[in-house]
Amino acid sequence: EPIKLQIFFFFFTVNLLQCQLTQLPCLPSINLLMFSITFPFWWVCNSQCRSRPxxxxxxxxxxxxxxxxxxxxxxxxxxxxxxxxxxxxxxxxxxxxxxxxxxxxxxxxxxxxxxxxxxxxxxxxxxxxxxxxxxxxxxxxxxxxxxxxxxxxxxxxxxxxxxxxxxxxxxxxxxxxxxxxxxxxxxxxxxxxxxxxxxxxxxxxxxxxxxxxxxxxxxxxxxxxxxxxxxxxxCGVDPCAMGHDCEHICVNSNASYYCKCRIGYILNADKKTCSLKQVKVEVVEDPCKCEARLAFQKQTQAALQQLTAKHILCVFSDGRQFIRSNLCSTFDSADRW
Incomplete structure (x- = not known):
């Protein structure tokens, strides 16, 4: 259907003759001009189809x-x-x-x-x-x-x-x-x-x-x-322009519409709202490093046991350690672990 638009123009005028006769400051008067123009519907709305894809x-x-x-x-x-x-x-x-x-x-x-x-x-x-x-x-x-x-x-x-x-x-x-x-x-x-x-x-x-x-x-x-x-x-009615429940993007689909999410988001089960994509981060230990570390720990433990057995390494209850065996003999055996 055609659409009638009412257009308003405001313009200022100054009556110079009146100003000269009255010796008063010249102040502009505001005038309002209004007229109506009837346009075809498709001129006013848009020359493009924004209806069904x-x-x-x-x-x-x-x-x-x-x-x-x-x-x-x-x-x-x-x-x-x-x-x-x-x-x-x-x-x-x-x-x-x-x-x-x-x-x-x-x-x-x-x-x-x-x-x-x-x-x-x-x-x-x-x-x-x-x-x-x-x-x-x-x-x-x-x-x-x-x-x-x-x-x-x-x-x-x-x-x-x-x-x-x-x-x-x-x-x-x-x-x-x-x-x-x-x-x-x-x-x-x-x-x-x-x-x-x-x-x-x-x-x-x-x-x-x-x-x-x-x-x-x-x-x-x-x-x-x-x-x-x-x-x-x-062309017809744009379903998205008529109102929608999409949180991010509304996409026309024939006489209906569906919702899409912006990049980095996923559509929720309600098909309307969007959630930020969750990125799963896994830290994978290098198996070679683990095996090497375990082997080193076993070798160290075995070496300590050998030194202790030969009274080369003395470990006392207060945490002191001595490697020379003659120092160990100065302490009571109860101090040795």
Whole structure:
């Protein structure tokens, strides 16, 4: 819904003529100007999605029918879409599959977690020329781009998987079965047709309801207008912004959220609070040192016993020790231990 903002301006004025006539000090008067402006909701809140995180794969047609200037428009559309998304390793991840008669994965979901890197990677994409193997492109996206090895989050994380197909022609291979298999695996498919695109093929590829998943534009020159349409489609309420119980970090997960801890902390059993990691320190005695010390003690004890037996070492009750035997004889034997 639109939002009305009331804007206030305070400004000062000085009536110089009145000051001259009354000979009084010139004091400024305060004036208040108020007016209202009505903005669309998405202008006021943010141009970015801060709702559900996505594993998002763009599947773009770069066949010969797409002229170089038109392909640049597609790349601008992708860059604009990236600008509207909340991109990050714990937010939306983006990949691009480029296709013509062959298929090329330009980059994977695990490759770029910030907007500048994503937009730079998009700017380097080159068209592949001949052919329109849309079915092969969808199959490649499912088998290679949407895998955990390529950066897709596991099913347990409940992260939405979305494919946006952009094409201007009729597929030269079958798309119905591969699209159905992709949808059955949990991938939501949007089909964008441009100019000469075959509407029936778009409907075979897209998820239902078709009115929410099939888009058509007359030329590549206006494809950028779809950015706002996808913003409305992909964006929603941010669960973390609505309030959460996380002690450290709140991470969106589709229509819900989960908690994470900062580095050096672990999540407690309540899944909300965090505790400092405990580092267990063990002091391990070198066994070689222990054995050497024990052997020395045994040798010393044996030597003392031999000296005492030969009356070479005399130990008296007050702690005095003498090594010469003639000194021992001067004392009573009761003094010897």
């Amino acid at each position: 996505l594993d998002l794969v763009f599947i773009i047609d770069s066949s010969r029918s797409v002229r170089p200037g038109e392909f640049e428009k597609v790349k601008i559309f992708l860059a604009d879409m990236v600008d509207t998304l909340d991109v990050g390793s714990d937010a939306t991840r983006v990949a691009v599959v480029n296709y013509a008669s062959t298929v090329k994965i330009e980059f994977l979901l695990k490759d770029h977690f910030n907007k500048p890197d994503l937009k730079k990677a998009i700017s380097r994409i080159e068209p592949l020329a001949a052919g329109t193997m849309t079915g092969l492109a969808i199959k490649t996206a499912v088998n290679e781009a949407f895998t955990e090895q390529s950066g897709a989050r596991p099913r347990s994380r409940n992260i939405s998987k979305v494919a946006i197909i952009v094409t201007d022609g009729r597929p030269q291979d079958q798309v119905e079965e591969v699209s159905a298999a992709a949808r059955a695996s949990g991938i939501e498919i949007y089909a964008v047709g441009v100019d000469r695109a075959d509407m029936q093929s778009l409907q075979l590829m897209a998820s239902i309801p078709l009115e929410d998943h099939v888009f058509y534009v007359e030329t590549y020159g206006v494809i950028e207008k779809l950015t706002s349409k996808f913003r409305e489609t992909l």
